[in-house]
Amino acid sequence: MPTITLNKNRILDLLGKKIPDEVLKDRISYLGTDLEEITKENIVVEIFPNRPDLLSEEGFARALKTFMGFDSGLKKYSAKKSSYQVVVQKDVKEIRPYTACVVVKNLKLNEEKLLNIIAIQEKLHVTYGRNRKRCAIGVYPLTKISFPITYTALKPEEIKFVPLGENKSFTGTQILKQHKTGKEYGYLLENKPKFPVFIDSKNQILSMPPIINSEQTGKVDVKTKEVFIECSGFNFNVVSKAINMLSTAFADMGGELFEVKVKYDSKTEITPSFVPEQMYLEQDYVSKYLGTHLKSTEIIKLLKKMGFDAEGNTKINVSIPSYRTDVLHPIDLVEDIVIAYGFENIKEDPQRPSTTGKELFIEKLKRKIREILIGTQYIEIFNFSLINSEEQKQLKLKNVVKIKNSLSSEYDSLRKSLIPSVLRTYKSNKHYEYPQFFFEIGTIFMKNEKKDTLVEEQNSLCISACGENVSFTTIKQELDSLLNSFNVEYSLIRVKEEIYIEGRSAKIIVNKEEIGCVGEIHPNVLNHFEIDFPISILEIDVDKLSRIIQEKILEL
Incomplete structure (x- = not known):
């Protein structure tokens, strides 16, 4: 979690009141942040990853102001209409397809405010932007650029400009190999045939996102009164939220915001947009969880204390600020209501369970499987349950559970198999020594209309090996060893699956029941994941295996 140092006088100015340190300590601690210390000059606080809007002094003061009752409800922001345009070309579609932008005027910067701007940008890069992978931000003096601006992609050798902090021109390739920032973030553009660039109407390159700005057009100093800000990334919702966080911070610094038309091939977006999102909240739902x-x-009053607008009776319509990224479900609103209500005001209600707990058999089985595999040189890996649906499609997995309104195309579906996640792990570890042996025990998800959630969860085990001499025999030996450890006999029935090499794949059968599959991954799949060596892999339904072993124990 990022730790930020805030100027205490600046925070008090934004709050509009002089507040004793003891009161500040108490209120900040209950805001949902972790206070480290308050000194004569600074407030040092740890911000949780779900609240990137608190990373700036302006954002932090805004939240604290309503929480302490000095203000109430959703703070209104607006951007003036303008003729500023950014044209997004098709070339960036497969590289870094989205951008959101804003123009800010009438800034009165000093050294402190300038450092604050740099700090906000870098903190957002590291946290919300996932080290610039998810999104990256560029800030430019408006007087040095000419609209309309084009967001496009060029071949690395066609890109030539002086990077920030340098005095000579570099090509795109040279920036990645020779420039400090290029070396640090170059992996984000590695193996791309073209690199994204922002170019103005005078054909000046403003920047090569997500790496670096131009020295001529991308250097802001205390004399800068007007700026153009862009954020590029892979999901429009993500980049527009980032621009909203920056825009509101600049507005609270006294800046005047202007809209930018971002023209895509099939549509035009106006950014920033401060239209609040709407979510309904049931009164009984709040009482149940609180x-x-x-x-x-009372609920409406508490919501306004956390910076929301709300109205209604038993069904409350909540307006969510456009810069909040953490409200995805009504339970997130309940969390803020609890914070506003005060954890210190919740009465203790000790529970005395009338039952004794014990470890589930399936958990014992998973622990035993881990011990066996770790003892035979395999390394356990852990992956997200959310993955890219295109990767599942590549492995011919059908009827996958898609996420509605997902924030990122990288995580837009629930995995139906552990195999895509394991293959991605191999892709990410190509620079390590071979052979490599990985296993994962995790949850997979299938559609099931009989379930209340329409989704069925299943425990699954995936064991895999990758290396120059890896073959079907490699993984079959591990299957023999594992099932023999549980005294489970099995047989194999040859099966033809597109993800496996023909003749080198089979179903795993126990007591005439299919419990999994084993095979050697097809070269086409390896090429898709950019993996250079053969992979043999197996996947077993741990729930079925657990049931079979328990039945065997009962027979004894």
Whole structure:
């Protein structure tokens, strides 16, 4: 979690009141942040990753102001209409397809505010932007650029400009190999045939995102009064939220915001957009999770204390600020209501369970499997349950569970198999020594209309080996060893699957029941994942295996 140092006088100015340190300590601690210390000059606080809007002094003060009751409800922001345009060309579609932008005027910068701007940008890069992979931000003096601006992609050798902090021109390739920032973030553009660039109407290159700005057009100093800000990334919702966070911070610094038309091939987006998102919240839902009955008027008051607008009776319509990225479900609103209500005001209600707990058999089995595999040189890996649906499609997995309104195309579906995640792990570890042996025990998801959630969860085990001399025999030997450890006999039935090499794949059968599959991955799949060596792999339904072993124990 990022730790930020805030100027205490600046925070008090934004709050509009002089507040004793003891009161500040108490209120900041209950805001949902982790206070480290308050000194004569600074407030040092740890911000949780779900609240990137608090990374700036302006954002932090905005939240603290409503929380302490000095303001109430959703703070209104607006951007003036303008003729500024950014044209997004098709070339960036497969590289870094989206951008959102804003123009800010009438800034009155000093050294402190300039350092604050740099700090906001870098903190957002590291946290919300996932080290610039998810999104990257560029800030430019408006007087040095000419609209309209084009967001396009060029071959690395066609890109020539003086990078920030340098005095000579570099090509795109030279920036990645020779420039400090290029070396640090060059992997984000590695093996790309073209690199993204922002170019103005005078054909000046403003920047090569997500790496670096131009020295001529991308250097902001205390004399800068007007700036153009862009954020590029892979999901429009992500980049527009980042621009909203920056825009509101600049507005609270006294800047005047202007809209930018971002023209895509098939549509035009106006950014920034401060239209609040809407979400409904049931009164009974709040009381259920809070453990205390609250009236609708009390719930609305608490929501306004956390910077939301709200209205309604038993069904409350909540307006969510456009810069908040953490409200994805009504339970997130309940969390803020609890913070506003005060953890210190929740009465203790000790529970005395009338039952004793014990470890589930399937958990014992998974622990035993881990011990066996770790003892035979395999390394356990852990992957997200959310993965790219295109990767599942590549492995011919059908009827996968898609995420509605996913924030990123990289995580837009629930995995139906552990195999895509394991293959991606091999792709990410190409620079390590071979052979490599990985296993994962995790949850996979299937559609099931009989379930309340329409989704069925299943425990699965995937064991894999990758290396020059790896073959079907490599993984079959591991299958023999594992099932023999549990005294489980099995047979193999040859099966033809597109993801495996023909003749080198089979179903795993126990007691006439299919419990998994084993095979050697087809070269076409390896090429898709950019893997250079053969992979043999197996996947077993741990729930079925657990049931079979338990039945065997009962027979004894």
